[in-house]
Amino acid sequence: MTRIPVREAQENSQLHEFRNQVNDALAAFDEKDFERWEQERHTPREVPAALGRAGVFRRRWEHGAEQGLPQLVTMAQELYRSSSGAAVVAMGHSEIFIGALRWLGETPYQLSLLEEALDGKTIGCFGATEPHGGSNLRGLRTTATAVEGGWRLRGCKRYISNVGRADYILVLAKPENPAHVSDLSLFLLPLDHPGVSVDGFFDTVGLRGCDAGQVTFDATLQSDALLGKPSIGLLYATHLLQFERLAICAQLTAAADTALRLAVAYARRRTTGDARIMDKQAIRHRLATCRAELWNLESRLAELVGVAQRSGRMPAHEISALKLTAGDITGRIIDTALQIFGARGYSTNFPVERLWRDARLSRLGGGTDEVLADLVASGLDRRDPVSDELLSRLEALDVPAYPLGHHD
Ligand SMILES: Cc1cc2nc3c(=O)[nH]c(=O)nc-3n(C[C@H](O)[C@H](O)[C@H](O)COP(=O)(O)OP(=O)(O)OC[C@H]3O[C@@H](n4cnc5c(N)ncnc54)[C@H](O)[C@@H]3O)c2cc1C
Structure with a gap:
C-alpha cells in the first residue's frame, strides 16, 4: 500500500528511535513485496524474523507488558501503514504468543521458546x-x-x-x-x-x-x-486479548489517518464546475467531523496507554469500549474517504478500498462488537449509590407541577 508516514511531532526520543527500528527492519521489503503478500495470501516468516533480528520484540517487552504499550502502539501503526497482513502477524506473535510465554513460561522448554520468539526465530x-x-x-x-x-x-x-x-x-x-x-x-x-x-x-x-x-x-x-x-486458561486468554485489542485500535487509527489525509488531499485537488470539492460544505463538514472523531480516538488510545502504564494493569472495560467504538468510527471515516474519491475510491488503483476492506475485520476479530458491548454493559449493570439516591429523590418529587385551575 502507498505509505503515508506518521506525524511525529509529539513523540519522545525513545519512541522515535523505536519507530526507526521498526522501519529499519521493514526496509528490507518494498511495496512490490507488500503487494505480493496480498496476492499470495501470506506474510512470509522473514518479516517477523526481521523484526526479531532488529530487536523490535525485545524492545517492546523489555520494560514489561504495560510499560511497553507505547511500543505496541507504534509497532502496530507502523506495520499497518505498510502492510496490514504483517501488522496482524506481528500482533499475534508479540501480544499473544510472546505475551503468554513471558507471563506464564516457567520450564526450560518454555523459557527457551520465549527467547526464540523474542528473536523472531520461532513464530506463534x-x-x-x-x-x-x-x-x-x-x-x-x-x-x-x-x-x-x-x-x-x-x-x-x-x-x-x-x-x-x-x-x-x-x-x-x-x-x-x-x-x-x-x-x-x-x-x-x-x-x-x-x-x-x-x-x-x-x-x-x-x-x-x-x-x-x-x-x-x-x-x-x-x-x-x-x-x-x-x-484458568480463560482468564489468561481474556487478559492477553486486552493487548490484542489495543493493537487493533492502534492499527485502526493508522488506517483512518491514511484514508482521511488522502481524502483531504483529493478534495483539495478535485474540482467540480469551477470549485474544489473541498469548497463544498457537504464535503468539508464531513471531513471535519472525521478529523474530530479521529482526534478523539487517538486521544483516548493515548490516555488508556497512560492509565495502564501508571496503574500497571490493563483497564479491560475501557479497552473493550475503545475497540467497540474504534471499529465503528474508523469504518465510517474510511467509508467517507472512499465516497469522496468517487469511482477512484472503489478502484484498486487507490488504496482506500483496501483500507475499507481491511478495517472491517476489527468488528469481528479480537471480540465481536456484540461481545464487547456485552462486556461494557456488564460494567454498567451495577448499583450506583449516588445515582440511585438521586433517582429516588427525583421520583419522590415527580408529581403534577400545578394544581387544577392554577392558570384559570
Ligand atoms: C480474518 C480472520 C482472522 C481471525 N483470526 C483469528 C485468530 O487468529 N485466532 C482465533 O482464535 N480466531 C480468529 N478469528 C476468529 C474470530 O475471533 C471470530 O470470528 C469471532 O470471535 C466470532 O466468532 P464466530 O465467527 O464463530 O461467530 P459466532 O460466535 O458464531 O457469532 C456470530 C454472530 O453472533 C453474535 N453473537 C455471538 N454471541 C452473542 C451473544 N451472546 N450476544 C449477542 N450476539 C452474539 C456475534 O457477535 C456475531 O455477530 C479470525 C477471524 C477472521 C475472519
Whole structure:
C-alpha cells in the first residue's frame, strides 16, 4: 500500500528511535513485496524474523507488558501503514504468543521458546475459535486429556491468523469432563508435530496479506506443553486479548489517518464546475467531523496507554469500549474517504478500498462488537449509590407541577 508516514511531532526520543527500528527492519521489503503478500495470501516468516533480528520484540517487552504499550502502539501503526497482513502477524506473535510465554513460561522448554520468539526465530499464533463458534469461549470443544508423561490434545481451530507460516499455535482447550464451563487451559502446540494438520485457508474480504486457516489435531504432547496453571486458561486468554485489542485500535487509527489525509488531499485537488470539492460544505463538514472523531480516538488510545502504564494493569472495560467504538468510527471515516474519491475510491488503483476492506475485520476479530458491548454493559449493570439516591429523590418529587385551575 502507498505509505503515508506518521506525524511525529509529539513523540519522545525513545519512541522515535523505536519507530526507526521498526522501519529499519521493514526496509528490507518494498511495496512490490507488500503487494505480493496480498496476492499470495501470506506474510512470509522473514518479516517477523526481521523484526526479531532488529530487536523490535525485545524492545517492546523489555520494560514489561504495560510499560511497553507505547511500543505496541507504534509497532502496530507502523506495520499497518505498510502492510496490514504483517501488522496482524506481528500482533499475534508479540501480544499473544510472546505475551503468554513471558507471563506464564516457567520450564526450560518454555523459557527457551520465549527467547526464540523474542528473536523472531520461532513464530506463534493463537487458536481459540472453532468451527461451531468463537464468541462463546466457554463452549469450546477442543479437549486436553492428561496421559502418561503429558497431554493428548484433540480438536479443530478455525480462522487462525498466520497458521500457515507460524511454528506454534497457542491452543485453548478444556478437559474431557470439565468441573465447570470456564475450565479451560492454554497449550503450546508445535504445528509440525505428528498428528497436527493445517487443512487450508479461507478466502477473506480483506487482510489478505495474512492467512486465516484451519488446523486439526490429535497430538500427544510433553507435560510442559501446558502453559500456566490448568483450568484458568480463560482468564489468561481474556487478559492477553486486552493487548490484542489495543493493537487493533492502534492499527485502526493508522488506517483512518491514511484514508482521511488522502481524502483531504483529493478534495483539495478535485474540482467540480469551477470549485474544489473541498469548497463544498457537504464535503468539508464531513471531513471535519472525521478529523474530530479521529482526534478523539487517538486521544483516548493515548490516555488508556497512560492509565495502564501508571496503574500497571490493563483497564479491560475501557479497552473493550475503545475497540467497540474504534471499529465503528474508523469504518465510517474510511467509508467517507472512499465516497469522496468517487469511482477512484472503489478502484484498486487507490488504496482506500483496501483500507475499507481491511478495517472491517476489527468488528469481528479480537471480540465481536456484540461481545464487547456485552462486556461494557456488564460494567454498567451495577448499583450506583449516588445515582440511585438521586433517582429516588427525583421520583419522590415527580408529581403534577400545578394544581387544577392554577392558570384559570
Ligand atoms: C480474518 C480472520 C482472522 C481471525 N483470526 C483469528 C485468530 O487468529 N485466532 C482465533 O482464535 N480466531 C480468529 N478469528 C476468529 C474470530 O475471533 C471470530 O470470528 C469471532 O470471535 C466470532 O466468532 P464466530 O465467527 O464463530 O461467530 P459466532 O460466535 O458464531 O457469532 C456470530 C454472530 O453472533 C453474535 N453473537 C455471538 N454471541 C452473542 C451473544 N451472546 N450476544 C449477542 N450476539 C452474539 C456475534 O457477535 C456475531 O455477530 C479470525 C477471524 C477472521 C475472519
